[in-house]
Amino acid sequence: MKSDFEILIIGTDINAYTVARCYHEIYGKKANLIGKEEMKFTSLSTITNIEYEKNLWDTEVFKKTLKSFALRHKGKKILLIGTNDFYVRLISENKDYLKEWYVFNYPNINIVNDFLKKDSFYENYKDILDVPKTYMYSCKTKVLDMDLMYPIIIKPGNGVSYYKHKFEGQSKVYRVKDEIELHEIIKKIEDSGYEDMLILQEFVPGDDHYLTDCIFYCNQDGKAEFASFAQIGLQEHTHTGVGNCTVLVNGYNEHGINEELIYKLKDFLESIHYTGFAEFDLKYDERDGKYKIFEINPRQARCSYYLSFCGYNLVKYLVDDLIYDKTHKFEIIKEKRALSFVPKIVIYNSVKSEKLKKEIKKLVKEKKLCDPLNYKKDKCFKRKIYLFLRSVNYIKKYKSKEWW
Numbered sequence: 075m076k077s078d079f080e081i082l083i084i085g086t087d088i089n090a091y092t093v094a095r096c097y098h099e100i101y102g103k104k105a106n107l108i109g110k111e112e113m114k115f116t117s118l119s120t121i122t123n124i125e126y127e128k129n130l131w132d133t134e135v136f137k138k139t140l141k142s143f144a145l146r147h148k149g150k151k152i153l154l155i156g157t158n159d160f161y162v163r164l165i166s167e168n169k170d171y172l173k174e175w176y177v178f179n180y181p182n183i184n185i186v187n188d189f190l191k192k193d194s195f196y197e198n199y200k201d202i203l204d205v206p207k208t209y210m211y212s213c214k215t216k217v218l219d220m221d222l223m224y225p226i227i228i229k230p231g232n233g234v235s236y237y238k239h240k241f242e243g244q245s246k247v248y249r250v251k252d253e254i255e256l257h258e259i260i261k262k263i264e265d266s267g268y269e270d271m272l273i274l275q276e277f278v279p280g281d282d283h284y285l286t287d288c289i290f291y292c293n294q295d296g297k298a299e300f301a302s303f304a305q306i307g308l309q310e311h312t313h314t315g316v317g318n319c320t321v322l323v324n325g326y327n328e329h330g331i332n333e334e335l336i337y338k339l340k341d342f343l344e345s346i347h348y349t350g351f352a353e354f355d356l357k358y359d360e361r362d363g364k365y366k367i368f369e370i371n372p373r374q375a376r377c378s379y380y381l382s383f384c385g386y387n388l389v390k391y392l393v394d395d396l397i398y399d400k401t402h403k404f405e406i407i408k409e410k411r412a413l414s415f416v417p418k419i420v421i422y423n424s425v426k427s428e429k430l431k432k433e434i435k436k437l438v439k440e441k442k443l444c445d446p447l448n449y450k451k452d453k454c455f456k457r458k459i460y461l462f463l464r465s466v467n468y469i470k471k472y473k474s475k476e477w478w
Contacts, residue, residue: 077101079397080147081389082140082176084108084165085157086124088415091115092379092446093155094122096389099382108139115447118457136164137171144175151397153389154178159190159234162373177396179294179350181372189372193231193271202342206359206366207276211260213269218260220274226250228259231271239266245313249277278357278366282308283427284329286365287322288339288354289378291388293395296347298340299402300386303331307425307434308416311471317355319377320468321421323437324384325410328429329358335365336406351388353378379446380413412443416468424472 081097083090086109094105098121107116107124110131116122125143129135144152154176156162165178166186172178180186188194196208209220210231220226228248230236241262250256263272278284285306291299305328307321325331343352353371358364374388382388384407394400412434414421425431437443447461 075100075102077103077393079151079153079393080106081153081155082106082108082143083155083157084130084161086111086113086116086126087157087376088115088447089157089374089376089378091119091122092376092382093157093374093388094119095379095446095449095452096382096387098449098451100387100390100393106143108143114457114460118454118460120453120457121449121451131160131164133164133168137168140172141175152176153392153396155389155392156180156373157376159371159373162186163190163234166372179392179396181346181348181350185346185348186372189370190234191232191271192229192273192369195369196273203339203367204364206278206368209274211272211274213260213264213272216264222274222276224250224252225277226256227273227275227277228256229273229275230263230268231273235270236263236268239268241266243313245316247316278359280357280360281426282306283425283430284358284360285309285319286327286329286354286356286358287319287375287377288336288356289374289381290340290343290348290352290354291391292343292348292350292352293401294349295401296344296349297401298343298404299391299395300381300405300407301336301340302381302384302407303327303336304380304413305329305430307421307427307430308472319375319413320415321413321425321434322377322380323410323412323430323433324380325408326430326433328427329360329365332365333406340404351378377413377415377446379444380411381407383411383413383444383446384409410437410442412437414443414445415447416472417465418443420468420472 083093083105090107097105104121104123107122110128127139156165163186166180166183188198193210228250248259287304289302293299302324304322304324306319310318351374353375355368356365359366386407
């Protein structure tokens with residue numbers, strides 16, 4: 075299929091690669107990427123053209139860089155896609171500036187901030203959505219007031235600010251076993267210079283297979299066009315990667331695919347006139363039979379390629395919406411497909427749920443399992459070696475039973 079437009083992906087990570095793959099699968103063309111640093115997922119790829127700008131997180135540098143790219147591609151519409159929270163916020167903040175050259179689909183900056191600043195998210199939506207019991211701690215006022223049983227979860231209220239203050243042992247999420255560890259972690263975070271809110275939250279019991287990934291696409295008119303509902307089998311077993319899915323199955327959930335919940339989330343997004351991709355991170359709480367929402371990411375996630383594997387190509391939905399003004403009737407994606415970033419041996423050894431493992435083995439036999447990073451049309455031999463070594467490393471990683 076020919077494309078009468080250009081695509082620009084902001085980022086160089088796994089998320090950026092999977093979006094580039096979605097584009098290449100439809101149009102057979104290399105995707106343009108701009109990012110801060112070289113990452114082998116994309117730098118070794120034969121389906122990407124990449125430019126680097128080390129100061130890309132700076133607003134003025136970001137605007138200048140994107141204007142320069144646009145002026146070099148005059149005469150064509152350019153589809154703009156961000157691949158992490160920093161870039162989504164930069165695009166949303168600078169919509170009026172960027173719209174002269176680019177088409178994109180992101181919610182307004184108030185919604186982006188509500189979702190990305192977790193203290194705002196829990197405060198604003200706790201009466202609308204089912205969320206875990208949550209308390210806020212300010213690193214400025216230092217008043218600790220909570221009524222939670224250990225273990226508890228600690229995570230930054232403002233992830234964008236949190237990752238600007240690096241420190242040894244920094245984790246995306248902390249699971250805290252007692253009060254001594256609670257104060258130790260808070261002190262580490264405060265000593266790094268982070269001055270925003272921390273989220274103190276009840277730990278919803280259950281292993282990785284209690285987690286669920288639910289993705290919506292809402293068109294530029296704020297109408298939802300699809301939703302997925304996928305049971306997660308494994309997440310990354312590292313402190314910096316916790317929360318990132320490595321194995322999931324769409325169209326299957328041993329705890330039940332709750333269509334009533336899906337329509338409730340659809341109504342919620344449409345009621346706030348949400349636009350673009352939204353990823354809900356949920357966990358099934360067997361204590362009350364409800365799915366608890368941890369966060370909503372205002373973008374596609376790195377695991378979102380499973381939508382394309384099910385026949386719902388992410389880039390095609392954006393192109394239909396933003397380039398050709400074509401809409402789609404809402405549907406729940408029910409195709410059973412498995413996605414995995416790890417070798418099959420890791421799935422068979424590490425997924426705790428025997429029911430889910432049996433389902434994945436069935437899908438493997440039916441050739442309905444994919445690894446988004448292994449793309450046959452990406453011909454770089456060095457990249458294949460890199461991915462093989464990465465797989466070997468995953469086997470070592472998941473041998474540790476107690477990782478978090």
